[in-house]
Amino acid sequence: MSTVPAAQDPSPAAPVAVDAMGGDNAPQAIVEGALAAAADGVSVILVGRRERIEPLVAGRAGAAAVEIVDAAEVIGAGDEPVSSVRAHPEASMVVAARLVREGRAGAAFSAGNTGAFVAAAVLQIHRMCGVLRPAICTVLPAVPRPVLLLDAGANAEVRPEHLRQFAIMGQALARELLGVARPTVGLLSIGEEPTKGTSLVIEAHRLLADDRSLTFAGNVEGRDLLMHKVDVVVTDGFTGNVALKTAEGAGSAVFATLRSAVGGSLRSKVGGLLLRRDLRAVRAALDPEEYGGQHLLGMARPVVIGHGSSGARGAENAVRFAARAAAGTLLAQIEADLGVTRSPAAD
Amino acid sequence: MSTVPAAQDPSPAAPVAVDAMGGDNAPQAIVEGALAAAADGVSVILVGRRERIEPLVAGRAGAAAVEIVDAAEVIGAGDEPVSSVRAHPEASMVVAARLVREGRAGAAFSAGNTGAFVAAAVLQIHRMCGVLRPAICTVLPAVPRPVLLLDAGANAEVRPEHLRQFAIMGQALARELLGVARPTVGLLSIGEEPTKGTSLVIEAHRLLADDRSLTFAGNVEGRDLLMHKVDVVVTDGFTGNVALKTAEGAGSAVFATLRSAVGGSLRSKVGGLLLRRDLRAVRAALDPEEYGGQHLLGMARPVVIGHGSSGARGAENAVRFAARAAAGTLLAQIEADLGVTRSPAAD
Numbered sequence: 001m002s003t004v005p006a007a008q009d010p011s012p013a014a015p016v017a018v019d020a021m022g023g024d025n026a027p028q029a030i031v032e033g034a035l036a037a038a039a040d041g042v043s044v045i046l047v048g049r050r051e052r053i054e055p056l057v058a059g060r061a062g063a064a065a066v067e068i069v070d071a072a073e074v075i076g077a078g079d080e081p082v083s084s085v086r087a088h089p090e091a092s093m094v095v096a097a098r099l100v101r102e103g104r105a106g107a108a109f110s111a112g113n114t115g116a117f118v119a120a121a122v123l124q125i126h127r128m129c130g131v132l133r134p135a136i137c138t139v140l141p142a143v144p145r146p147v148l149l150l151d152a153g154a155n156a157e158v159r160p161e162h163l164r165q166f167a168i169m170g171q172a173l174a175r176e177l178l179g180v181a182r183p184t185v186g187l188l189s190i191g192e193e194p195t196k197g198t199s200l201v202i203e204a205h206r207l208l209a210d211d212r213s214l215t216f217a218g219n220v221e222g223r224d225l226l227m228h229k230v231d232v233v234v235t236d237g238f239t240g241n242v243a244l245k246t247a248e249g250a251g252s253a254v255f256a257t258l259r260s261a262v263g264g265s266l267r268s269k270v271g272g273l274l275l276r277r278d279l280r281a282v283r284a285a286l287d288p289e290e291y292g293g294q295h296l297l298g299m300a301r302p303v304v305i306g307h308g309s310s311g312a313r314g315a316e317n318a319v320r321f322a323a324r325a326a327a328g329t330l331l332a333q334i335e336a337d338l339g340v341t342r343s344p345a346a347d
Numbered sequence: 348m349s350t351v352p353a354a355q356d357p358s359p360a361a362p363v364a365v366d367a368m369g370g371d372n373a374p375q376a377i378v379e380g381a382l383a384a385a386a387d388g389v390s391v392i393l394v395g396r397r398e399r400i401e402p403l404v405a406g407r408a409g410a411a412a413v414e415i416v417d418a419a420e421v422i423g424a425g426d427e428p429v430s431s432v433r434a435h436p437e438a439s440m441v442v443a444a445r446l447v448r449e450g451r452a453g454a455a456f457s458a459g460n461t462g463a464f465v466a467a468a469v470l471q472i473h474r475m476c477g478v479l480r481p482a483i484c485t486v487l488p489a490v491p492r493p494v495l496l497l498d499a500g501a502n503a504e505v506r507p508e509h510l511r512q513f514a515i516m517g518q519a520l521a522r523e524l525l526g527v528a529r530p531t532v533g534l535l536s537i538g539e540e541p542t543k544g545t546s547l548v549i550e551a552h553r554l555l556a557d558d559r560s561l562t563f564a565g566n567v568e569g570r571d572l573l574m575h576k577v578d579v580v581v582t583d584g585f586t587g588n589v590a591l592k593t594a595e596g597a598g599s600a601v602f603a604t605l606r607s608a609v610g611g612s613l614r615s616k617v618g619g620l621l622l623r624r625d626l627r628a629v630r631a632a633l634d635p636e637e638y639g640g641q642h643l644l645g646m647a648r649p650v651v652i653g654h655g656s657s658g659a660r661g662a663e664n665a666v667r668f669a670a671r672a673a674a675g676t677l678l679a680q681i682e683a684d685l686g687v688t689r690s691p692a693a694d
Contacts, residue, residue, distance in 0.1 A: 143600040156545045190588040198503045198585050222592030226600035238545050241537040243593045245569030250597030253490040253573035261625035268625050274618025278608040
């Protein structure tokens with residue numbers, strides 16, 4: 001990967017390169033979300049099949065802030081990540097990442113095949129200097145306030161030093177995204193004692209405890225992911241991905257059970273009608289769309305991954321999120337916290 | 348451990364040895380639950396401080412089927428498992444396990460410190476012949492029907508062959524407990540393809556796929572734990588414990604959010620009142636107490652672990668569960684499926 005030329009520096013108000021073809025509801029929902037952000041001043045490049053995108057943009061509010069870059073191919077949700085990215089250099093998500101590398105865009109977003117988009121980003125955009133592994137950082141809708149979880153699936157197997165870097169990157173994002181001045185960091189394990197967990201976790205605990213740049217709160221457990229205890233939870237990508245999907249499944253199970261309960265008696269139906277607004281609010285509060293996407297942290301430029309089921313609101317939030325990260329100090333902050341020199345690409 | 352004498356064979360209607368002192372609501376809730384099972388014909392030995400247990404039993408229905416065995420000590424929730432079990436041979440959970448080894452009881456139950464109870468069981472009761480590692484098997488209240496998950500925390504690190512044995516043991520329990528004739532088994536991973544996951548998972552996938560005694564459905568993901576896809580999900584004890592606690596936390600988060608939403612307007616309050624019964628039903632459907640406890644599978648005798656927060660109903664269900672396993676064919680079935688000869692202790 002060291003032979004890939006460094007990403008070019010984007011202009012100050014560089015647009016967000018949006019993979020218009022990625023996700024279950026693409027291109028409609030993605031284009032609609034991008035237009036909503038564009039109408040609010042975010043400049044956007046929509047990447048994908050021009051003949052499908054143009055009719056969705058024409059005459060809409062925000063159309064003036066949108067450019068279309070044609071990309072003939074699309075990587076599907078079921079395609080093998082690395083080989084499909086190599087085989088399809090003109091796929092929309094690959095082109096979106098390449099626009100960032102070329103400096104034509106300041107950040108990239110896709111709600112398509114996550115593994116493929118991570119591969120495209122790693123192949124096209126440099127990792128940040130000194131970062132060993134990029135990590136997927138997701139925002140969990142915890143009670144009473146959100147929790148950042150990383151790695152949510154980029155690296156199935158990691159070393160303790162990787163977890164230390166994840167902690168530093170997650171802490172920087174928590175400051176920026178959640179507005180917490182001194183975010184606390186926990187290490188996901190199966191007990192609070194430093195001796196609990198796998199050998200990886202026990203060793204990582206020592207590294208995190210010794211790092212003075214972190215506000216390390218020790219081990220946390222699965223239940224602390226949705227009942228806020230710390231601001232940032234660090235784990236390997238296997239455990240993080242299982243935990244994230246377990247939480248999603250649990251939410252679906254509760255609402256499925258509620259729906260079937262509320263369908264019963266007249267009393268229940270009336271109660272359900274009266275509570276409809278509240279139940280919707282609960283759903284919304286627990287909805288990952290609120291935060292628009294996941295950050296692939298550790299890249300030289302902001303890379304935002306949308307949920308496959310992203311609707312227009314999710315896409316809009318993700319595009320805003322990417323634009324904010326591109327314009328802001330997040331990446332510089334991460335580099336400073338990691339103690340690495342600023343990546344050549346960003347000078 | 349090979350120097351420990353083999354567990355003695357219990358009599359046909361051997362009682363369940365119940366650690367009366369273990370759990371947040373002990374001894375009251377535990378004694379109450381045990382009495383309810385005893386009133387229904389289950390014979391029980393309550394182990395703990397006689398002066399605390401006797402007043403709770405005296406004159407109650409079921410008291411006739413209950414024996415009390417005095418145990419002076421109690422292992423606390425925060426005590427280090429192995430060392431506290433070794434240091435306190437007269438602790439209630441250790442005595443409960445010893446009664447099983449001595450053939451005075453047919454099964455043991457505790458809702459106390461899980462790690463300590465597992466250690467006490469392993470030290471006092473033999474593993475089943477041929478079993479490499481015992482595993483904690485938990486019943487998840489999935490939609491539309493329950494899912495068994497193992498290992499839920501006994502072994503933070505495992506080898507592929509351990510996962511294969513977990514699959515066989517879980518399959519036997521699913522037949523017995525869920526009444527499914529041919530339970531399906533899934534391997535927890537971060538994608539359905541056999542190539543997804545850690546090297547452990549990839550290797551275990553091969554072993555499970557090659558085992559003709561299993562109905563292996565391939566990899567499953569976190570979301571399938573509470574939205575039923577297979578009957579049994581196999582994983583290492585670290586991932587399993589994180590997933591289990593994440594699901595518990597997610598349930599708590601949904602209900603906490605619901606409660607605060609329903610407290611608002613008059614409309615919401617009336618709706619909440621009308622729906623109260625349904626919301627309780629949802630809670631109950633998702634309540635782990637329904638299944639009473641977790642099985643420590645792979646031991647020569649049934650060992651049932653209660654949730655620390657077990658109430659009387661949870662304890663009652665767990666005691667019934669233990670009695671059923673002691674009287675039934677579960678252990679013989681596991682031995683047959685594993686292809687091992689019946690443990691000497693049970694001949």
